[in-house]
Amino acid sequence: MWPELFASLTLSKLVALWVGAFLGGLASGASGFAFGIVATSIWLHWIEPLYATFLVVAGGLTIQIGTTWPLRHAIERRRIMPFLLAGLVGIPIGVWLLVYTNPRHLRTALGVFLAIYGVYALAAPQMPHFVRGGRAADAVVGFLGGILGGVGGYSGTLPAIWTQLRGWPKDVARAVYQPFIVMAHVVTLLLIGAVALDRTGLVLYVAAVPALLLGAWVGWIIYGRLNEQRFRQAFAALLLVSGVILMF
Numbered sequence: 568m569w570p571e572l573f574a575s576l577t578l579s580k581l582v583a584l585w586v587g588a589f590l591g592g593l594a595s596g597a598s599g600f601a602f603g604i605v606a607t608s609i610w611l612h613w614i615e616p617l618y619a620t621f622l623v624v625a626g627g628l629t630i631q632i633g634t635t636w637p638l639r640h641a642i643e644r645r646r647i648m649p650f651l652l653a654g655l656v657g658i659p660i661g662v663w664l665l666v667y668t669n670p671r672h673l674r675t676a677l678g679v680f681l682a683i684y685g686v687y688a689l690a691a692p693q694m695p696h697f698v699r700g701g702r703a704a705d706a707v708v709g710f711l712g713g714i715l716g717g718v719g720g721y722s723g724t725l726p727a728i729w730t731q732l733r734g735w736p737k738d739v740a741r742a743v744y745q746p747f748i749v750m751a752h753v754v755t756l757l758l759i760g761a762v763a764l765d766r767t768g769l770v771l772y773v774a775a776v777p778a779l780l781l782g783a784w785v786g787w788i789i790y791g792r793l794n795e796q797r798f799r800q801a802f803a804a805l806l807l808v809s810g811v812i813l814m815f
Contacts (some may be wrong), residue, residue: 572793576774578687584612584771588626588779595630596786597793598802599741600748601809602627602779605720608812614771621719621759621768626775628752630783631706632747634751649702650709650726650747657710660716662758670718675717680798682744684728685807689800696734705729713751717758722751722794737798 576584576590591606603623610619664670697704708729716722723744730740793801 570692576770580613581729581774582698583609584775585778588622588684588775589782591626592630592779592782592784593786593789593807594782595627596634596783597789598727598786598792598805599745600635600727601805602630603720604677604724604809604812606779617665617759618768618771620720621756622714622771622775624752624755624759625772626779627635627720627775628749628756629753630779633780634743634787635742635749635781638738638742638745641738641795643742646735646739647746649705650743651711651750653706654713654716654722654747654751654753655710657713658717658754659758660712662755663717664714664761664813673685673715673718674813677721678810678815680810681806681813682810683723683806685752685803685810688803688806694734694735694799697736703784711756712747716748717752720755723748724809727802729803731799737793737795 585604587609590609591604594605606626607619607623610622614622650775658700664673706788708725709780712722715724724742726747727740730743733740735743790798
């Protein structure tokens with residue numbers, strides 16, 4: 568049965584699967600987020616939306632576990648808890664939107680926002696830092712991130728931007744939004760697994776793993792060579808690209 572399922576993957580579909588997995592892994596390894604945005608820009612042309620979301624959360628979880636472990640020294644429970652708890656509330660709402668509505672308009676709106684913010688972040692000599700709002704503001708961002716995670720596996724996008732606006736160093740920022748992404752992917756996987764976790768979904772995941780791990784490894788090497796300024800510039804550029812991808 569398994570050989571037959573692998574044989575059902577056409578060459579064009581397999582290439583699209585690998586290219587999306589590698590580029591998504593590269594983006595995630597270098598920045599800690601955007602795996603889903605980059606990968607689905609290719610996958611959604613060849614793979615059903617529900618299976619694409621399954622690949623995003625399963626593949627993204629695989630990458631995040633590997634790249635979060637080296638950052639464990641920077642993880643602070645008090646800092647990440649508002650994001651995690653609020654995100655748990657938002658994720659089921661996002662999954663409901665995925666299953667029962669057409670989330671295309673939400674993706675487009677997110678794309679417009681990311682593109683505009685990316686241009687601004689690239690052009691601004693120095694980003695403003697928000698120190699007000701405290702844990703309540705962090706929780707709001709976590710809630711919205713949870714909704715986006717349930718809709719399409721985009722859970723890390725808003726928390727990643729927020730940590731930049733907070734002015735946290737790159738390791739501290741990734742130590743916030745990467746554990747958040749892990750949590751969101753696990754919960755989303757549990758919620759959609761009953762529908763998407765079948766033999767077809769597993770075949771797609773197994774076929775994508777080598778390419779996504781290779782991309783994540785290359786991205787992690789790039790991340791290690793970026794100083795704080797270069798990381799923020801690369802971060803802004805990735806937001807711009809991600810926004811354009813989501814719009815089209």
